[in-house]
Amino acid sequence: MKVMKKVWDPAVRFFHWSQVALLAGLWYTGTEGLMEWHQLLAYTLAAVLLARICWGFYGSQSARFSQFAANPLKAIRYLRQPEPVMGHNPASSYMIFALLLLVLLQFVSGLMTTDHIFTDGPLVRYVSSDMVSLATRWHKLGIDILLIAVLVHIVAAIWHSWRHHNVIMGMLHGKLSAPDELKVPAPKTGWSFFGLVLLFCLAFYWWQGADLIRILSY
Template identity: 40%
Template structure:
């Protein structure tokens, strides 16, 4: 009699975040802190370099939000107001039902963060200091007064960004303490326990598409750093 093989063990975890999304997240955390430090210490060479790197990260994330993996795409997590309100109405239920990737509120927070970064970085590229000695690489394209306005916008939006980061941290703590749901670990290793999220198809992160995005983002950031005088 042929022995019956035991059934294959069920998966204990599922992938929810690809490597590019996770690298973007933690690189942005580090660079924002470094930009803050270098700006406060008036080390403008490092501050500009950090800004160019943030620009490359944002360009790549927007690109990856169109052609990237399932949970990285804007089409997957940017939902309308009705979906966001419905999600808020379900927060009180137990056990908490995790989303496949970003939930509707988290999705809009990603969009808001990216939009704020775009405004902040763009303003920094055109900014001029009060003496006209330290300028962004695109300051030559605008007048001194416009450059000074851009510097003010850059500073103001950075403070707005700090407030958004603080809200993000508070949201993480709320999910961890009130909902018993860990958002940090999956962003480190890319996986969640099976059963915490709906079973979905593979992420589909293409290394070739990621490589193309890196080239595009890096090339654009380099061109901007040179003021397009290549």
């Protein structure tokens, strides 16, 4: 007999859906040239991302990197013979790491990016012109790579939900179906994660908030 068991904590679910919304906002503001709002969303996403990285080391068992990181052979075997997993499966772990890395690279490169007209990243003045040029080129290319990775992730999630676990709904309510006798560690509440998000937001505000507010008030 299978029952619904809580697997995903509020921190993981918040990170997942806020990343979707913030990436959509970043793509739109970047495309439309709304660079002040683009920067504001970028700092918000960076705060959530950094908190998630920290949560990956001390958070709920299903959220820890050590629990879902798998060697390539396990990922290949899983793709050949998929089976329900109480958490991130061996193949999806690689996509998660890729998305985290791509978002982090987008943020760091954005700090060193310039449009040579109105907007310079806060680190442009501290790095060489070659580094600025490289960061600017990557920032423009990286968003396309990131969006392709997100599309692959969405297709894989839909396929997995159809064939095995409904992971899409699981990311909404945090539950997956599992045999009644299977012991699933109870997720943490995640309050310290949200505390970290606030702390990182305050740090970015202390660093760049005054300039952003001054620009947005014009």
